[in-house]
Amino acid sequence: MSSQGFVAPQSVSSSVFKDGIFNGKVVFCTGGGSGICRGMTQAMMRHGANATIVGRKLDRVTQTAKELMAATGKKCLPCQADVRHPQALKDAVAKTIELYGRIDFVICGAAGNFLAPISAVSENAFRTVVEIDTLGTYNTVKATIAHLRATKGAYIHVSAMMHYKGTPLQAHVSAAKAGVDALSAALAVEEGPHGVRSNVIAPGATAGTEGMDRLEGKGDGSTEYLYPLGRMGAISDIENATVFLFSEAASYITGQILPVDGASEQVRTQV
Numbered sequence: 641m642s643s644q645g646f647v648a649p650q651s652v653s654s655s656v657f658k659d660g661i662f663n664g665k666v667v668f669c670t671g672g673g674s675g676i677c678r679g680m681t682q683a684m685m686r687h688g689a690n691a692t693i694v695g696r697k698l699d700r701v702t703q704t705a706k707e708l709m710a711a712t713g714k715k716c717l718p719c720q721a722d723v724r725h726p727q728a729l730k731d732a733v734a735k736t737i738e739l740y741g742r743i744d745f746v747i748c749g750a751a752g753n754f755l756a757p758i759s760a761v762s763e764n765a766f767r768t769v770v771e772i773d774t775l776g777t778y779n780t781v782k783a784t785i786a787h788l789r790a791t792k793g794a795y796i797h798v799s800a801m802m803h804y805k806g807t808p809l810q811a812h813v814s815a816a817k818a819g820v821d822a823l824s825a826a827l828a829v830e831e832g833p834h835g836v837r838s839n840v841i842a843p844g845a846t847a848g849t850e851g852m853d854r855l856e857g858k859g860d861g862s863t864e865y866l867y868p869l870g871r872m873g874a875i876s877d878i879e880n881a882t883v884f885l886f887s888e889a890a891s892y893i894t895g896q897i898l899p900v901d902g903a904s905e906q907v908r909t910q911v
């Protein structure tokens with residue numbers, strides 16, 4: 641059950657959902673250039689959606705968009721934008737509307753992280769993570785909400801498990817993700833009357849992500865995970881949760897946090 645000898649799958653399950661359930665729909669994803677958000681976008685495209693992916697590095701989102709189009713046969717528009725800059729997001733939304741005419745689903749996934757104790761993290765470092773995760777989510781919602789009202793669409797915010805109890809070296813991210821959860825809950829009750837849903841996916845330790853690389857970066861054995869299901873999470877686990885939450889099967893689910901963590905637990909042997 642410990643992280644020694646764990647299985648780290650890239651993909652452990654294929655979709656059980658019908659093909660084409662998102663035909664004619666459009667998904668807009670921040671942080672879609674890599675990792676979990678890339679997988680979430682690909683899953684939506686596999687089920688028929690066209691996509692826009694937003695990231696800070698144009699070369700990365702451009703390459704990812706090419707790969708996603710080749711893998712799914714759907715369209716993917718790469719847009720360079722930093723979620724801390726509202727105008728850049730508005731421009732990405734405008735390009736999306738120009739190309740597709742609509743946005744049905746938004747994935748707020750852009751995030752920043754590093755390991756640092758609260759006693760040492762600088763004001764600017766703390767602010768940077770809150771600005772990317774929390775303010776970036778707010779900026780994304782502001783840029784897209786009118787379009788989601790028009791389509792009676794849905795949001796998924798990518799959070800984490802670490803802030804549901806104290807996690808060392810993650811005060812900045814924990815504060816930021818708690819804000820993301822709160823924004824989603826407020827959005828659900830305010831926008832429900834307009835037909836818009838908002839939910840959170842809270843991934844646990846997920847193989848093949850930059851987050852895991854960063855959190856395990858020390859390589860000194862100080863971070864261990866316990867895996868009751870005998871394996872680490874895979875990006876495909878988050879993909880399946882995404883397809884479910886955006887699908888009609890979840891039409892009465894809003895304002896919720898869905899942990900996708902296999903009941904795994906992070907254990908630190910030193911701070």
Ligand code: HXC
Nearest residue numbers: 751752753754755756762764765768800844845850851852
């Ligand atoms: C302490 C650090 C630091 C570190 C940066 N800073 N790295 N402080 N330890 N390792 C400080 C800098 O010194 C600076 O403060 C401030 O943070 C801003 O740094 P910049 O490099 O100027 O910021 P920026 O270029 O905007 O980069 C943002 C970033 C970076 C968050 C710092 O790590 C980044 O770009 N991350 C994006 C990718 C990413 O993190 N993906 C993983 C997401 S996973 P001073 O005081 O010196 O000015 C996730 C959930 C994981 O979020 C959950 C897993 C279970």
